Amino acid sequence: MKTIPGGVTAAKGFQAAGVAAAIKPNSTKKDCALIVSDRLATAAGAFTRNLFKAPPVQWSENVCTRGVARAIFANSGNANACTGERGYADAQATAKMVAEGIGARTEEICVLSTGVIGLPLPMDRIANGVQGCLASLRADGSADAAAAIMTTDTVPKETAVELALSGGTVRLGAIAKGAGMIAPNMATMFCLLTTDAAIEPEPLSKILRESVEVSFNRMCVDNDMSTSDSVICLANGASGVPALQPDTKDFGLFADALRDVCIYMAKSLVRDGEGATKFVEIVVNGAASQDDAKSIARAIATSQLCKTAFFGQDPNWGRFACAAGYSGAAFAPEKLCMWIDDIQVMQNGMPADYKEEDAAARMRKPEFQIRVVVGDGPGGAVFWTSDLSHRYVEINADYRT
């Protein structure tokens, strides 16, 4: 597997576009994105578990349940959430406009919206956005699409890989957005994936869910789960490589690549977390189960006190142990050991013999690891989180003004 340029248009048979349509009034930023496959593609998705699923999420979930799609349209600036029946009708109308533009059926178009909750979509401007995207679709349009789905993101996120299988080479690409309202269940974000591999809906859905569990469900910016979280993968078979069959070596290689791309994108989202000055990897081992390990890692990753300690570059490991202690996972506190990178700060539930300055030096790096061993059980988990900074408060206190 090797990284290649091109994002969601690296895979054969895909075009993309991103244009500005003032979805957020007075904005001149790109805010409408379109990804189109030149043929009907297998579609799979994973979506927010929030009771307030935004209407576009409900619409796209239905598309993915049917298992085939031709395109994904996404806008930023307005989440079309808490908008009731009108919101669903607006999502459907958007899909219809895209379908007519590319000669597909309405139910073959995924639509996604992100931005402010509770305002109706400005459908006249959405129509302009759809037409603008249709007019500017390009085989190298991934970067425009990646820019158009950004909200508080400071950098666009895209990646692509090339994978040699026994039947030939396939490509897999992705764009993603999300910097706040990020909690791991699923995290608040979009990730739109394309591949020119051929694969049936059911196995694609299975490996997508497995990839999401160890990537977007293992990250945290602020522990708030949005109404719009969506990961969608389109597989159009344009590579000409024979369809991937479960339980074959090629299938395993493809599943690994999908997981790695999702992990790469999840890390990119955390690195660009709202106000983030630190990227912290939490590794937990020795728990009674994977679920326990995940609970402990998540408690540390989401704790306001741990996150302010990361921001303050303060090796105040008592806070990390405290969070592990209230995570709900059962373990023997007197067995807990903890490291900040290579510095052991806690041994068997008590302070280890280390120099405060050595631990502080590790936390002054932009990226570091907190490693926790809670016993000798088989459970392990990895989580990625950012710090809680002044800038986070600024961004979110003033989000709508």
Next chain:
Amino acid sequence: MKTIPGGVTAAKGFQAAGVAAAIKPNSTKKDCALIVSDRLATAAGAFTRNLFKAPPVQWSENVCTRGVARAIFANSGNANACTGERGYADAQATAKMVAEGIGARTEEICVLSTGVIGLPLPMDRIANGVQGCLASLRADGSADAAAAIMTTDTVPKETAVELALSGGTVRLGAIAKGAGMIAPNMATMFCLLTTDAAIEPEPLSKILRESVEVSFNRMCVDNDMSTSDSVICLANGASGVPALQPDTKDFGLFADALRDVCIYMAKSLVRDGEGATKFVEIVVNGAASQDDAKSIARAIATSQLCKTAFFGQDPNWGRFACAAGYSGAAFAPEKLCMWIDDIQVMQNGMPADYKEEDAAARMRKPEFQIRVVVGDGPGGAVFWTSDLSHRYVEINADYRT
């Protein structure tokens, strides 16, 4: 019931003291507190559920399990947590010094510690603190004790009430501390209560647990549950009023007073939450159960995005609805209604007809209410929370420096 001065020394037969002993090096603040009953008192307690219970918590839990005590000694500046066997021995040694000073048995002395985690107690200075407190015990010493248990608190918290029962008048007083590491299960704080009523250990423990559930377990500053949360009540019977018997009117009046004092103190802690500029009451009704109502109220109270919106005085109710949606409670989103004080902002899952400026005006007040009705079920709950401000980040990024 009427409010009276005197705090924990309002009840007959109690003395208190607070002195400075430099438990936190280079500090000149009061940091050791002692409350002594002139006779053996019934003791009941409620303690943190964190796996990392600090050794003093373990010690005091054992005292309360036995049901009788003479005194409570508490220090700030050092939590004596994650300190292993030495920590437990230090807690015991502290109790022994107090016991010798007042002519009691070691196992009749509760000890509590709050402050930095992971450092051994400086026992020479603790000894000075104990002796200093013993030498300055006074029948009007509550304010000194309240000051001595403060950490990041900006104001001391004390209250007392007088209650006319059929057998005569009893008094109930309290001091409390806690401004950060506050999560409702139980919240990270101390509340030390005294009463000159007579009551057996088992009924006292029962009404204390019930009071804690609707007071300290219903508040949030930052959703971090400490290793040292403790509520302890001593009832010494010095009023001369006959012992309170369960299922009598007098017992009910006393239980109500205990609950009201706990709620008053819980609100005081949230008002003094680290960096708090707002006090927000979350009221949820119409849920399928009390537990569901509590989950919804807690999700809104603990959400970083809701708390930054409170700080920003931004009626961004989409965030409140979003938190309700991921709370885990089951309800029909299309039935949700929401008010900010008297302004209805959401009706049946969609925006209500209101003026943004009216809602914003309510949030500019130092205290306001978010009221949520999720259906027509019997479940209701109240929660109290503060906002997430720049000052919170400052306090916690720089806590140890």
